[in-house]
Amino acid sequence: LGFVGTVNRGWDVAKYLLQHCEYGFTVNVPLDVALAPNFLLATHFDGQPLTPDHGYPLRGVVGHIPGADHKTPYLWKGGKWLRGLEFLARDRLGFWEQAGYHNEADVWKEERFAYG
Numbered sequence: 001l002g003f004v005g006t007v008n009r010g011w012d013v014a015k016y017l018l019q020h021c022e023y024g025f026t027v028n029v030p031l032d033v034a035l036a037p038n039f040l041l042a043t044h045f046d047g048q049p050l051t052p053d054h055g056y057p058l059r060g061v062v063g064h065i066p067g068a069d070h071k072t073p074y075l076w077k078g079g080k081w082l083r084g085l086e087f088l089a090r091d092r093l094g095f096w097e098q099a100g101y102h103n104e105a106d107v108w109k110e111e112r113f114a115y116g
Contacts, residue, residue: 014087018094019060022081027060028094028103029077031087038063041082055080 017034019027033039040061043050050056060078079094097103102114 013089016088016091018086018088018092019079019082020084020086021079022083024095025079025081026092026094027077027079028092028097029060029062030091033062033077034060038068039078052081055082058082 015031017029017031019029021027029039040063042055042059042061043057045054050059059080059082062078091103093103097114100114
């Protein structure tokens with residue numbers, strides 16, 4: 001896993017995380033979502049290493065924790081086949097958002113598409 005860009009500007013500058021995935025796919029999330037307890041960087045599922053179909057060697061996963069008050073975006077906000085993480089001061093749309101998917105992607109608000 002590589003870190004893209006420079007981080008010597010200080011962590012207080014970073015507000016977003018851009019996940020760089022295989023084949024040039026990217027996934028963006030606010031840094032507060034990536035640092036919440038319901039966001040995981042997973043290498044295994046149910047005690048077994050992830051398979052290539054499910055994001056081997058590393059994937060981001062955003063889940064729901066019952067009773068917790070964390071943002072819960074749709075699953076596409078967790079990148080499969082992660083190759084690098086880029087910390088950004090400004091948001092940059094990921095692959096799916098550039099294709100018309102909602103940038104916030106809140107499950108509970110059913111924010112699937114950026115347009116009506």
